Amino acid sequence: MNFSVVILAAGQGKRMCSDLPKVLHPLAGKPLLAHVLQTVENLKPSQILCVYGHGGTQVCEAFSEKSISWVHQTEQKGTGHAVAQTLSHIPDDHQVLVLYGDVPLIQTETLQNLINLSNDQNIAILTVTLENPTGYGRIIRNELKEIIQIIEEKDANERERQIKEGNSGILIAPALKLKTWLNNLKPNNAQSEYYLTDIIGMAVQENISILSTQPHDPEEVFGINDRLQLAYLERYFQKKQAEELMRKGVTLIDPNRLDIRGNVDVGRDILIDANVIFEGVIKIGNRVKIGAFCHFKDVSIGDDVEILPYSIFENATIEKNCKIGPFSRLRPETHLSENVHIGNFVELKKTTVAKNSKINHLSYVGDAQIGCDVNIGAGTITCNYDGANKHQTIIEDRVFVGSDTQLVAPVTIAEGTTIGAGSTITKDTLPNSLTLSRSPQKSIANWQRPVKKK
Ligand code: UD1
Numbered sequence: 001m002n003f004s005v006v007i008l009a010a011g012q013g014k015r016m017c018s019d020l021p022k023v024l025h026p027l028a029g030k031p032l033l034a035h036v037l038q039t040v041e042n043l044k045p046s047q048i049l050c051v052y053g054h055g056g057t058q059v060c061e062a063f064s065e066k067s068i069s070w071v072h073q074t075e076q077k078g079t080g081h082a083v084a085q086t087l088s089h090i091p092d093d094h095q096v097l098v099l100y101g102d103v104p105l106i107q108t109e110t111l112q113n114l115i116n117l118s119n120d121q122n123i124a125i126l127t128v129t130l131e132n133p134t135g136y137g138r139i140i141r142n143e144l145k146e147i148i149q150i151i152e153e154k155d156a157n158e159r160e161r162q163i164k165e166g167n168s169g170i171l172i173a174p175a176l177k178l179k180t181w182l183n184n185l186k187p188n189n190a191q192s193e194y195y196l197t198d199i200i201g202m203a204v205q206e207n208i209s210i211l212s213t214q215p216h217d218p219e220e221v222f223g224i225n226d227r228l229q230l231a232y233l234e235r236y237f238q239k240k241q242a243e244e245l246m247r248k249g250v251t252l253i254d255p256n257r258l259d260i261r262g263n264v265d266v267g268r269d270i271l272i273d274a275n276v277i278f279e280g281v282i283k284i285g286n287r288v289k290i291g292a293f294c295h296f297k298d299v300s301i302g303d304d305v306e307i308l309p310y311s312i313f314e315n316a317t318i319e320k321n322c323k324i325g326p327f328s329r330l331r332p333e334t335h336l337s338e339n340v341h342i343g344n345f346v347e348l349k350k351t352t353v354a355k356n357s358k359i360n361h362l363s364y365v366g367d368a369q370i371g372c373d374v375n376i377g378a379g380t381i382t383c384n385y386d387g388a389n390k391h392q393t394i395i396e397d398r399v400f401v402g403s404d405t406q407l408v409a410p411v412t413i414a415e416g417t418t419i420g421a422g423s424t425i426t427k428d429t430l431p432n433s434l435t436l437s438r439s440p441q442k443s444i445a446n447w448q449r450p451v452k453k454k
């Protein structure tokens, strides 16, 4: 079956009180519309049409790399009017699946069920039964339980408002018939809008059957109109992701205090403490332990790594058996080989550290290559920036850097060098040397400290 997808995203989103178009607001780090698009792509439609209006080309530009036909709706005259704008782009023999850009969590499986119900002689709609269906159009069924009409809440009488089955807004209908029905819509209703939902009554008049299915979870069809609803769906989505991790064998100390804004690929027997955030693409090996309040963005972590609390990582690779934190910061292009230790208040940037090396306290190491079995003392700083350019520091295998050392790049610390504490190193060292720069210590005997004047 050939089908086109129409995504409605022209609404203003007034209640967001925002300069950002509603469908660009992020849920789990990704625009609402991106969630819908990702789901739609799984269905492999013939084409995707997106109706935009408020926020103008800002929405189109945010998705410029996607193959979407953008259709502008100059004035928001209702859902029926919005769909009508797309019909000249849709072949008569297509089925048309209508989705909303502000209903982000609709699942592929639910849409597939709906598509499976549909053919060119019927309409299939997704309905939802809710304890409190306020805001939804109500599904009117006859005594045979067949759907005969959808009545918008604002047009409904007291009895109709008691109905708990609501219209999700998502439906699939044959293009040729849709063209006729939409042509005949009249804005004779409480909102003076062209209601897409009015096609149901028209189809029933023509003896077209209206089939329906429901989503697995009602949240799949929850729309976002304000930031409270956005926060609600964010928590719902995060809970689902946390449950998925636990099913894969991850222990979460508190599943309510984990946030995933991207994809996390996990091994077995991982333990994650409270208030951890993952962004982008994350890979975590077996038996990894992650302490509280850590933040990760695009990070790969090998087996048996232990990360202590309050550590921050971006675009970093950590090989097996490393121990990091607390309070470590790994900035982009950091690569730690196996069994490396990084301790508190250590910042690394564009740095590779070979196996068994340690940087345990209070250091900045940037634009550096560190060999294996190196020990970097507390308070070591690579002076990598001269005010105009960045320079490399090379530290070869088995170097010992004494505490409070400045390494003025470009500089190479040759294999086996020992640097005396408190040195400022400006020249390359000799292998296996003791290198230090330090003014000689002097002592003045019986030194009298200054005293306060009376
Ligand atoms: C619509 C349905 C209602 C359903 C509810 C589910 C109609 C008439 N009503 O009502 O039965 O229960 O959704 O949430 O269809 N949009 C446009 N252009 C327009 C109007 C709307 O693109 O001219 C878009 C909006 O951006 C939004 C979606 O269509 O994404 C739904 O519009 P909205 O005004 O929120 O419809 P509801 O009144 O909630």
Ligand code: CA
Residues within 6 Å of the ligand: 223, 225
């Ligand atoms: Ca709505």
